[in-house]
Amino acid sequence: MDSGTSNVDNTHFSVSVRRNRRLLKNHESLVALFQVATDILVAASLLFIFTWSKLESFPPAYRVLTVITICSLWFIYSSRGVYRQSSGYVRGCLRLSSAWLMLILLLTFIGFITKTSEIFSREILLTWAASILVVQNLSFCLVSYLSKKYKESFGHHLPVMIIGTGSVAQHLVESLNKNRWLPDKVIGCVKSLDKDQTTTVGNVNVLGGLENIRELIKEHDIRRIYIALPMEASKQIEGVNFDLLDENVDVIWAPDIFALNLLNHSVREVAGIPLISLNESPLTSSKVSMIMKGIMDRSIAAIALIMLSPLMLWVAYKVKQSSPGPVFFKQDRHGWDGKVIKVWKFRSMKLHEETNGEVKQATKEDPRITDIGRLIRRTSIDELPQLINVLQGTMSLVGPRPHAVAHNNYYSDKINAYLARHRIKPGITGLAQINGYRGETETIDKMEKRVEYDLNYINNWSLGLDVKILIKTPMSLLSKDVY
Incomplete structure (x- = not known):
C-alpha cells in the first residue's frame, strides 16, 4: 500500500476545509437519552406528587427546587457517566446511586448557604429522596434489560477489522467482542509489518497484511476499521486513512497513549481540537x-x-x-x-x-x-x-x-x-x-x-x-x- 508524500500532501486541503467541524462527538445512544429523560420526569413528578399530597399545593419554593434538580441531575449524571452502557446492572446501580447522593448533597449545600432549608418539609424531602433512589434504579434495570433483549433479537452485527497486533489491538478485540451494547464484531486483525509473525490476537486470527487490506474488506464485508498502531507510526496511520477513503468504511484511530506514563488522563475539546490530558490533577x-x-x-x-x-x-x-x-x-x-x-x-x-x-x-x-x-x-x-x-x-x-x-x-x-x-x-x-x-x-x-x-x-x-x-x-x- 502506498502511503507516500503525494498522498499525504493531497489531504491538507480537505483537512483545512473541515477544520471548523467538531472532532469530538457525543455518541449518546437513544437508550441513554431515554433514561435521562425518564429520570428527570420521575424526579419532577414525584416531588410534585409528594408535595401536593401533603400541602395540597405546589409552592414557588418547590418549583425552584424542581428546576435546580432537573439542571443538576442532567449535569451530574452526564459527568459521572451514569448511563455508560458497558456497565452491568450492579455497577450501573452503584454509579446511579452515588450520582443521586451527590445531587442530594449539592441541594443540601445550596439550602444551607441560601438559608432556605427551613421552608421545606423534611418529611417531603426525605420521602422524595428515598423514593427517587429506588425508582431510578428499577427504571435503569428495566430499560437496560429491555434494551439488551431488543439487541439480542433484532440487533445486527457490524463486521469490524483491526489494523495492528499489539496490546491496544488485543484490548480492542476483547472489549468490543464482549460488549453486548455495541454492534461491533471483530472479524480479525491485519498486521502492519511483514516481519510480524503474529497469527492470533485475542480470540481472532490475523487475516493478512496491509498490502491486501482491500481484498480483506470485500471478502469479509468489513464496515468499520480500527487503527491500533503505535504512536511512532503516525505517517503510516495518515497514509492508511487516505487509502481507505474510497472503501466506504468507517475508520477509527485508537492511539496507543497507554504506552506513556499517564496520570488521571482524559479527552476533551477546545475549538474543535481534541486534547488528550496525559497528566492532570483530578481536582482541576x-x-x-x-x-x-x-x-x-x-x-x-x-x-x-x-x-x-x-x-x-x-x-x-x-x-x-x-x-x-x-x-x-x-x-x-x-x-x-x-x-x-x-x-x-x-x-x-x-x-x-x-x-x-x-x-x-x-x-x-x-x-x-x-x-x-x-x-x-x-x-x-x-x-x-x-x-x-x-x-x-x-x-x-x-x-x-x-x-x-x-x-x-x-x-x-x-x-x-x-x-x-x-x-x-x-x-x-x-x-x-x-x-x-x-x-x-x-x-x-x-x-x-x-x-x-x-x-x-x-x-x-x-x-x-x-x-x-x-x-x-x-x-x-x-x-x-x-x-
Whole structure:
C-alpha cells in the first residue's frame, strides 16, 4: 500500500476545509437519552406528587427546587457517566446511586448557604429522596434489560477489522467482542509489518497484511476499521486513512497513549481540537468534583472534631504529662501541587535534635517514643489533629499521606513519578494505608508500593472511592506494622 508524500500532501486541503467541524462527538445512544429523560420526569413528578399530597399545593419554593434538580441531575449524571452502557446492572446501580447522593448533597449545600432549608418539609424531602433512589434504579434495570433483549433479537452485527497486533489491538478485540451494547464484531486483525509473525490476537486470527487490506474488506464485508498502531507510526496511520477513503468504511484511530506514563488522563475539546490530558490533577479537571470533595471533607471533619473532642482532650493531657514540650507537633510537608504545608499531629516523641536536618523515621522500639506516644501511634490517634488541616483546606480526609520534605527530596530521585502523588490533596488516610502500607517504609520497595497505590488512587479518584476508603480505614488500624 502506498502511503507516500503525494498522498499525504493531497489531504491538507480537505483537512483545512473541515477544520471548523467538531472532532469530538457525543455518541449518546437513544437508550441513554431515554433514561435521562425518564429520570428527570420521575424526579419532577414525584416531588410534585409528594408535595401536593401533603400541602395540597405546589409552592414557588418547590418549583425552584424542581428546576435546580432537573439542571443538576442532567449535569451530574452526564459527568459521572451514569448511563455508560458497558456497565452491568450492579455497577450501573452503584454509579446511579452515588450520582443521586451527590445531587442530594449539592441541594443540601445550596439550602444551607441560601438559608432556605427551613421552608421545606423534611418529611417531603426525605420521602422524595428515598423514593427517587429506588425508582431510578428499577427504571435503569428495566430499560437496560429491555434494551439488551431488543439487541439480542433484532440487533445486527457490524463486521469490524483491526489494523495492528499489539496490546491496544488485543484490548480492542476483547472489549468490543464482549460488549453486548455495541454492534461491533471483530472479524480479525491485519498486521502492519511483514516481519510480524503474529497469527492470533485475542480470540481472532490475523487475516493478512496491509498490502491486501482491500481484498480483506470485500471478502469479509468489513464496515468499520480500527487503527491500533503505535504512536511512532503516525505517517503510516495518515497514509492508511487516505487509502481507505474510497472503501466506504468507517475508520477509527485508537492511539496507543497507554504506552506513556499517564496520570488521571482524559479527552476533551477546545475549538474543535481534541486534547488528550496525559497528566492532570483530578481536582482541576472537574470543578464540581472539587467542590463536592471539599464539602464532604469539611462536613465530616467538623462533626468528627466535635464527637472526638473528649478523646483528644484526654490525649492532649497525657502528652503534656509524658515529657516536656508542646502537645502538638507541626512538621513541614508537601501538600497539593508541592506547596509546603504545616501538618498537625499529637507529639508522640520526646523533644530531640535532628542531625544535619535529616528526618529519621520512627522505628520499632524507638527510644524517642513516649509511652502514650506508642499507644497513639499504633492506633493512629496521633493523626487526629489533622482534622484541623482538613478544615483549613490544606489536607483532605482521603488522599496520599504527606511525607516530610526531607523524605520527598530523598525518594524523588529513586522512585519513578514519586512527586506525581502531589497532584491531589494529601489525606489523613489513603488507598495505600488500607492496603497495609502504613508506618515505617524502611526499604525502597515498600515506598514504591505506597507510591503505586497513591497514583492508582489519583487515576481512579471518585467520591465513592473516598467513602470506601473511609469505611475500610478502621479495620486497617489493626495492622501490627505501625510503630
